[in-house]
């Protein structure tokens with residue numbers, strides 16, 4: 292996300308004097324980083340563009356690395372995911388005195404258009420200090436940082452009280468069928484898992500300056516609707532009342548003009564309070580009590596002018612698809628529109644839909660849910676894992692802000708959260724916010740070699756401090 296003109300106040304926070312399970316054998320971090328580069332490059336070369344996914348080849352690649360290290364891995368769910376698709380599961384054993392932590396990433400990537408890239412998106416090129424390719428940040432890079440952190444724990448002999456579970460899922464980018472199949476078919480593999488780390492939290496830099504460490508604890512819920520009006524096709528030269536286009540457009544205009552109510556959920560309230568200290572007055576005061584500020588016109592205007600802040604304070608509705616006739620002189624048989632609705636975790640989908648239908652005020656419209664919302668995702672922050680993240684962050688950046696921005700897109704986290712697992716979004720890389728936005732599903736996706744090493748060590752420390 293992008294927060295304009297934020298200055299980090301350097302408030303020194305003393306690291307808590309927690310236990311620190313130490314490696315029995317030294318770790319050569321430079322060698323580990325180079326190994327990570329090699330693995331990520333090879334992983335990118337396995338083209339897992341979804342559709343069709345082809346995730347089984349990626350899962351097998353990771354399984355070979357794990358098994359070489361003496362960590363047993365299983366390829367699962369091929370029979371339900373379809374040809375060439377699979378999930379991967381592996382577990383590094385601790386002494387079992389505390390519950391496990393799972394590291395989860397998705398193997399699939401979104402399509403790439405090579406003509407818009409300066410390199411081949413599936414060559415796994417290592418050049419100019421970067422590993423280039425589709426999936427470098429979303430999210431094969433995370434998967435490799437998870438893997439290397441786990442291997443470092445094992446190789447160096449850090450005493451573990453918690454098992455470390457490693458999961459790679461198929462199909463996050465399209466249907467989430469990978470995570471859904473895994474959770475539905477293997478709850479016994481997750482029964483002792485207390486915490487889960489996956490994508491959905493940025494370490495935000497702006498012009499090289501750290502803004503905050505974001506830990507994703509909540510996300511919006513995707514709720515897509517299709518609206519259809521049937522009509523009678525005829526020639527455009529003789530207007531009729533049975534033209535479905537004006538009927539649909541009239542309803543859409545009412546929906547487009549509708550301002551959804553504002554609501555400050557608990558995690559979002561904390562996020563604004565946390566970042567408020569980076570702003571001068573009066574903005575500091577506004578953000579420290581965003582609920583009250585939204586009642587003041589000047590504060591409200593400023594807060595809602597940030598598209599990210601606006602999206603975490605309300606249900607949003609984007610009118611995205613509208614189709615009528617394909618010919619100027621033909622009145623079509625139907626007119627169709629699609630709405631990209633994103634709900635706050637607290638929203639009730641039925642009542643939101645009822646409100647929209649009342650606004651549209653036309654019974655000729657057929658409404659179809661084309662994407663139903665997942666389980667609402669909200670997580671506690673007063674946990675051992677959250678404190679481990681804060682500690683690892685502040686060792687790197689003394690006084691760093693560790694906060695809980697809401698994720699406005701969708702991830703596989705609700706699928707795991709359903710089991711009661713505390714799921715945090717952490718993308719362990721320091722990337723310029725603007726650059727991150729551009730590369731995510733965009734062109735010339737890449738991760739710096741330095742970042743890959745940094746992220747591996749960050750995850751390693753989080754896992755170590757959470758023991």
Ligand SMILES: [Zn+2]
Pocket residue numbers: 397429430463490
């Ligand atoms: Zn992703």
